[in-house]
Amino acid sequence: MSNHSVNSVRLLGRLAELGAIGRDEDGKLVRLAASRADREGRDRLVSWIKAAGLDVVVDRIGNIFGVWATDGNADAAPLMLGSHLDTVINAGIYDGCFGVLSGLEVIETLKEAGFVPSRPIVVAAFTNEEGVRYAPDMMGSLVYAGGLDVNVALATIGTDGSRLGDELRKIGYAGDREPGFLKPHAYIELHIEQGPVLEKEGIPLGAVENLQGISWQRVTIEGDANHAGTTPISMRRDAGHAAARVITFLRARAKASNTPTVATVGCMAFEPNAINVIPSRTTFTVDLRDPDEERLKQEEAALADLLEALSAEEGVTISVERLARFEPVKFDERIVAAIEAAAKARALPFKRMTSGAGHDAQMIARIAPSAMIFVPSKGGISHNPKEFSTGNDLIAGANILLDVVRTLTEEE
């Protein structure tokens, strides 16, 4: 069965159909985890899984699995393909859904072609990846990988005061299987890039080899609120100037290095925030990301050194609060190589790349060899109705997934 391809009309049609579910009165797409709209999306997925002749299994945290097992392979560890169906508020239609529907599409294509896999193939839709209604994000995959107790997760109170366990029961997706009941042989997640790299470089496919570590810190700098007219430059303790030096330092450092390090100061507040008063206090956030843990530590250390130097040079007092810290995830080299090989075989340009955003794959990587495939996002835009990937790019990505799945289930 060489040179098979997925059914592009079916896949793109389902993406559009799912994207029409959960529209509010203004036409905005909102399918928050365990909401009525989420139920409607889940029900549609389940009907497609059943129509494809797969078994539907739901675990206690509401993760949905479509399992294609045969008499001959039921004892082998399954290959799992997946992502999530829940969305942010005013979302696009590709984030998450593309990975779930492509997983199902690949299984159907193989099944229809009479392919006999050496192990079960499973499509997974993980609960609450976005974390908008219930924190933390990537909750379903985290629970599945054993990183969060399912009872604790079910007791989570949402932004609307609801309890996740109650809401899952209400929508009919409080399953009875223990999360982690299927230990995957491997996990592959196909996703839109949600960043600008592939589009800008004109490359249709990313073989995602790792996922950035994240370091979030909040920095507070305290100086003196003196008069902007009467205080000579040499006598100032200007918290605003010290903050600006952090921003320019981080940028210069990231630019000078030949690494994928990114540094962002996204939040900033000046006090007293008056035109003629030297800022006495600034508070800002620093978001550092790097796919290499050692380098991420170096970046954190460089920031700490700068802050210490600033204290002395600017006469300010600086305190730092750690808000979040995740180590980078390295994906499985064998799967990444299989993705590259599949792209080469289809003469599809590709690049190895890093995921800058978090995904369910980073959680499942705790329990199984994992990797991701990216397709280009127009303008790098995501979490927005303008989120868009071309049909050609989506189908090309799904066909690579198809080829990799075949490779990984033919091997034994």
Add this chain to the structure above:
Amino acid sequence: MSNHSVNSVRLLGRLAELGAIGRDEDGKLVRLAASRADREGRDRLVSWIKAAGLDVVVDRIGNIFGVWATDGNADAAPLMLGSHLDTVINAGIYDGCFGVLSGLEVIETLKEAGFVPSRPIVVAAFTNEEGVRYAPDMMGSLVYAGGLDVNVALATIGTDGSRLGDELRKIGYAGDREPGFLKPHAYIELHIEQGPVLEKEGIPLGAVENLQGISWQRVTIEGDANHAGTTPISMRRDAGHAAARVITFLRARAKASNTPTVATVGCMAFEPNAINVIPSRTTFTVDLRDPDEERLKQEEAALADLLEALSAEEGVTISVERLARFEPVKFDERIVAAIEAAAKARALPFKRMTSGAGHDAQMIARIAPSAMIFVPSKGGISHNPKEFSTGNDLIAGANILLDVVRTLTEEE
């Protein structure tokens, strides 16, 4: 009458007494222009002026004048000494009041000593210098100098919805003389520095030769709000980084120059102000001050050049709004020299300096040769209950004023 000095007990006692008027239930000093508290302070001043045997005159904008004229000098243009009595919210007791009470103290001292001045000597308390309740600030002296029509000023609506003219009438200080009715021969204002220079340098007296020009601008920078994780540094249009470059540029420029130029970025806002989103828009203020108009123009031009370069280098769009612009004021060289000579004669260390804040003197300088005398402010603090100048410094300053007044009224 060589080596006379002011009555230090009387001057410091009156400063404290006036500083007790206008305390709110929390003990905060609040004597906003034309308020009931302002009336009480004015009444106290008027009682002291009358007790000293001077004539009290009030003009239509509420400026109070205590006039010491003799049969022999009534036709000559008067020497005017003054400042203001109104305060900000939660003020200190020295700002303004020190200049008014010192003017009165100097007149009383000369009168008691039997001095016969060649021209009338007048103490003035100008209405609404602070501009907290009614804009603009320095209103009474501006109207007096002909820079604002008195009817327009009286029609000003305050932050509390009140009309200044009505409030002046209510408190009994809507006078009948036209502002400007006395054209001063010269004007001298003794004031606390409201800045840190004299204290830091250990110098008790400032001969103020000029007053900074002010340029206020609001800058808006627009970039792109992309994902902090997925957007490589090279693809960013980061409005926050561009804003930081403005701050560090202004500081480096002011520091490298050997001029009194000061530049302050006091207000700053980031949008969307999210930890993981590159700032798409920053809005901030730039406060530039310089005592030299040509240099102030150069600083404005350098900022404009930087913003143009940033547009190209950072890929951002920049717009600038002018908020305020005042040319520098050069005080009268002869009076400044007289202040220096008086300090030398008393062996009091002094320095020529620039006023970084606005004062009534800058308005009266439009119609008469003017200058200012500064005494040290502890920590440079003003507009705050911590505002403080030592009794020694205050009295030393008042004695210099006494000597200069004698010089300027002996000369003919």
